[in-house]
Amino acid sequence: MPIFRSHILVCGGTGCSSSGSQDVQKVLRDEIAKRNLDKEILVVQTGCHGMCEMGPIVVVYPEGTFYCRVQASDVPELVGEHIVKGRPVQRLLYSVPEDASRVPFYKDIPFYGKQHRIALKNCGYINPDNIEEYIARGGYEGLGKALTSMTSAQVIDEVKASGLRGRGGGGFPTGLKWSFAAKSPGPKKYVICNADEGDPGAFMDRSLIEGDPHAIIEGMMIGAYAIGADEGYVYCRAEYPLAIERLKTAIAQAEEFGLMGTDVLGTGFNFTLHIKEGAGAFVCGEETALMGSIEGRRGMPMPRPPFPAVHGLWGKPTNINNVETWANVAQIIVNGGAWYASMGTEKSKGTKVFALTGKVKHTGLVEVPMGITLREIIFDIGGGILNDRKFKAVQIGGPSGGCLTEEHLDLPVSYESLTGAGAIMGSGGMVVMDEDNCMVDVAKFFLEFTQRESCGKCVPCREGTKHMLLLLEKITSGRGTMEDISTLEQLAEMVREMSLCGLGQTAPNPVITTLRYFRDEYEAHIRDKRCPSHACTALLRYEIDPETCKRCGLCAKNCPVSCISGSRQEPYRIDQEKCIRCGTCFQKCPFGAIGKN
């Protein structure tokens, strides 16, 4: 095997790729070849580093120099300076937002400082398309240990001891779930990986599969051994083409290495794994709907019991876990359940990956120990609010979650604490909002989503979400009454109590929490016909300040409904009756004379 003096890692995740990392990689390889350095320097394409905002990301090892937003045109300088002369290129290093000082090394960047990476251990370090790199990082050791030195009951006990709970949102203890499927009789059982990551604002499953597909495969095989299954499915969204491709490559390599197929490692254990592409239905993230979709039917949830552990895919006992849950399994087997249980809180063990997005300085994927506070996540890791505006709320858990406020910033994050405050862990989406975001609009936004994605099988969800949405539309357009708020509350309670599956049961959460913490905003929309955040267009008023107006007439020329009048002699004014609040004049005015109210 050739020895290289330096490795250049280029992120090939979806985020960095859309920022141009494929070009960077190509130019980099050409440049290295041109300078005859290809015997000394190895260019590696890795998975996601999590800091997608700063992409394309390039890391140079052994030093661990971290370059951000690298473009193809930067490559000759990077190679010439860093690789040839050993001088890091200062202008491409990470810059601290507070004082613009440069941080040269990966390990010193505040974004990574408080993180603790278990599930994301290999993401960004290895080439996901090369099984040997995974094995070099301890990969398939867990499978080997389980198959050769543990009984299936011991594997389940180890997972139980770890305290690992379902990372897809439900938080059900994983070891217990496995033990149900293990107890179900029958020669044919299935394991399924739920990679139908539908929550808007969450992308950890995508990054995990793209960055470390073998970890998921290994976890699934250990699970299959534990419950006695010999066949598995990964149900992945079709919107994630790169994840599907990487997974296909990984499966083929595992088969080639004898780590999958018949008689794995000579132990008599057999396993085959299939990939099923989803077809675009949010409800398919619900386990019974997901199995229906694999079977080729409409993805509609079924009442439980019977649970999948007894009557699952094609009527056989089945164990379904989420991508992130599977990604933790192999390391629990290698390091022991006690090791995993040493992190986190009393009831929520280990770490959780969050997708930190919205109005924070550093958006991206962060993996933190359970029990960390929201403040640490948003301000220490995320760097605070974009443009140093004021923090208003953080929406946790996607459309099924809720909005938490400033008073919750010091809340230690765990399944229990979030549920207690009205949000849920969910898949781990964390969308930060500042004072420009209207909470009624946010609630409406989520309701639009759940209403559209409701499968239509049960009445409370199908009709209830529709009527809640109509009420929210009424309020945001300025036609609401105070009675609408109590109707909303009643409806929310009804939909929550009576819906068949998790989609409906949690759909009212955004409404319930915004009503609880931001009731005054609802009331302002209704009583004062005003949106305090200037987000609801129907309630906006555009006005021209006669003092600042230079009478250029650009606004009147661009107004699509000709509601602005004026001349060189008199300042322009807007006819509020005719105005459609499109905001064109606001954008066109070169003097900032038009204000929003």
Added chain:
Amino acid sequence: MSFSAQEMVEKTRKIVAPWKEKKGGLIPILQEVQKELGYISTEAMETISKELKIPKSEIYGVATFYAQFHLKPRGRHVVRVCRGTACHVRGSLAVLEKVKEITGIQENETTDDLRFTIEPVACLGACGLAPVMMVDSQTFGRLVPGKVQGILDTFR
């Protein structure tokens, strides 16, 4: 891309063939048909029904349940503006409005010259780059309405 009724039947038959003895084939078949024909035609649904011996109503039910399947021909380029939470709070609605203004069509519609179709999408999972849009399989991040025209111009 347009095919005669006969061609559609033949192409569909070929796609169905390997699934005849296997279970769970309907969704992969529909995905393959859509890739091949551009949409799920009546002829295709009738053929699948005959070959797999399942009622047409069931196939229609599945095809209309999932957002990915289309029963009408689509444009050469599919534009998806992400309407996820992260993109929403960073202004994706204005980007979508710009796309509609430039193309002159609404969501789920196709331009007369079959150049563009706008499709709604709940989340593209590239939240770190919000707001994001996808044209065919290319993703464009950190958008502002002013960048839209330039991007669409590159898709003929």
